[in-house]
Amino acid sequence: MPSNNNRKRKKRERPTIHPKNKYSDNPPDFALLASLYPSFQPYVFYSRNGRPTIDWTDFNATRELTRVLLLHDHGLKWWIPDGQLCPTVPNRSNYIHWIEDLLLSEIIPKTNASGDNVRGFDIGTGANCIYPLLGASLLGWSFVGSDITDVALEWAERNVKDNPHISELIEIRKVERGNDTLSVENSHDGKSHCCESKLDLTENVGIEGKPFSSSYDLRAGVNKSYYGPPVLLGVVKDGEKFDFCMCNPPFFETIEEAGLNPKTSCGGTPEEMVCPGGEMAFITRIIEDSSILKHTFRWYTTMLGRKLNLKFLISKLWEVGVTIVKTTEFVQGQTCRWGLAWSFVPPARKIISPHVAEKNNLSFMLEGIERQYSAINVLESIKSFFCTSGASCNLNTSLFTVDITASNDHYKAILKSEEPHCDRAASCEDVQDTSITSSCLNLPKDKLCFRISVFQQTPGTLLVRGSLKQADSKISGAFSLILKRLEEVLRHKFCREKTTVYPS
Structure with missing residues (x-):
């Protein structure tokens, strides 16, 4: 019978934070931050094991942590009003660095004439505008960030203007609702919990970059069609070219589902967290838009909150004729999210068959x-x-x-x-x-x-x-x-x- 140690070795190791992430080797030091930023000090206390921590169910605490991390580690001035989604900096940095890996891999060639100037599109940038701010400050990328609500647009603009050293790199674009509106049931109270949930809502399914059967069994009786404002089509202008798009989609179908986890509270409006059909419907719309826009973007990417949705979405991607699909896992503490990327650009590097026979x-x-x-x-x-x-x-x-x-x-x-x-x-x-001894070789x-x-x-x-x-x-x-x-x-x-x- 195998020993306990052997069983532990056979167990698959959990992915870790991206190695390029600023916090990979140096996690945030709450005690140091509290000593440097008096406004953060009231939120820091020491746990039973003597480690400094914060109350993750306190929106004010999580917002202040994000503010001081962006200021201390990235030189960014930042703020959001009560109730808006408060992002976690290490997790969002993981996403940025994964896109950096995709662009540097040169699996597919560049499709614009901008040289080394990388241009991204952030779908639903939110009041926090976190991805454009990080991408511009860390890597010098330029961005278009889109959103629909007046509050999100106003505060995203403020956060850009408060950082003049990168403000010219970021454009905030309003999405016109048109005739379609995003209907959210039971969201009148405006109260919700962060979609950066530590609650495990995933199933353990294997993902490979290969076509799946389209007979993936969706949950019966649930409408997976997206009805809402434009996502890419109708927002991207004629003749525009981008290296990538990215998205932190609404993960949930109802506001009740969004508040399942009592262990965290990072705010979040219904528009940011909920849409009919949840992330499955929203990402399916991105895929459908991409099948029309195609080479407008070199890479289309999105984050997912549920691993079980990957099978259906990858199957959908092969159906619309993509040339390549890539996936990854974002890890921050006990929180896991997944990344999905695809392209319609023919690969620059031909995939080599392992069965080619050559004598040498x-x-x-x-x-x-x-x-x-x-x-x-x-x-x-x-x-x-x-x-x-x-x-x-x-x-x-x-x-x-x-x-x-x-x-x-x-x-x-x-x-x-x-x-x-x-x-x-x-x-x-x-x-x-x-x-074998060398004499026999x-x-x-x-x-x-x-x-x-x-x-x-x-x-x-x-x-x-x-x-x-x-x-x-x-x-x-x-x-x-x-x-x-x-x-x-x-x-x-x-x-x-x-x-x-x-x-x-």
Whole structure:
């Protein structure tokens, strides 16, 4: 029977805050902030374990925390009136950095002539205007932020004007309701709780960047159609081009559902938190608008509050003809949100089939890569793997390749290197095959030159290919075992699950 420790190791690790997030290594220090900002001090108290904290059910406390974090860490002046949705800065920063990753990945080419000037569109920016403020201050992006209510528009404009160093980068645009209106039942009291809920309303379903069956079973009797003001169509002007859009949609179908969690209170108006059909209907409208606008945006993105909705929405995306779909998970403390991104732009980097047969190539797939790692991390680790043995390495981050020149002694050093620790019996069995003496490997007499290339596949999956540079070279036993050793090292360092080897 497996031990408790083994069971713990097999349990999937929970994703963490984005590594680029300012608070990844330095969480907010409430005691320090209280000493620097007297207005925040009354809201800070010490828990039983001696840690400074605040009352998360107190809207004034959460608002003041957001204010001082934006001022202290981002140099932004900010305020919202009572009742408006108060965002959490670390969580919103996660979303910004995920979009940054999408834009830097160059999976799809740029579609505008603005050069390095990134332009975003924030659907429903709110009085807080948090995404344009963070995107402009952190990365110099320009934004259009849209909204429908007079209060949201007024305070978003104030928050932009109060920060003149970035005000020219942000435009606040009013959405005309037209004939359609957003009807919200039972919302007359205007009281609600934050949609940054710690209440788990999700189901554990697997998500891959592949088409799903369109027969996803929606909850019976619930209207998932969106009836409300324009979202993108009718708001985006003719001829405009954007690198991305983003959205923190209304998560809930009723105001009662929005107030289920008594542990937090970040405000939020009915317009910000509720629409008929909830986030499913609202995001479906974004998808429908995107299918018409298509290349107007390089990336369409949105946040979700319920993981169970991803299956239907991804299925919908494939139905409307997108070229790529990506997902992620945003984590802040006990709160989880999910990100969904898609594009109609043809991929710039062709996805390589792992079954292509060439006499001088070997490849393996890295699947289940932890979200904090990117292809460049894997590439740098490949270089380190070969440099440790003394081999000559040349890293090309533009082509995502490492060129290696290795001698007989280098091969021996690699094969004699310490094997990675194995958490699973199956992994250890794979490694045991590499424990063969060098005398049996038909090691090359001369130096061997080869290239290791990394190719983007689906989200969380990379193809790693080793190619001998000599056109007439044939794969030797040593080269096969070295690629297998490399696979074990990369899998142990970057992946949640076991990889699959494909001879090619």
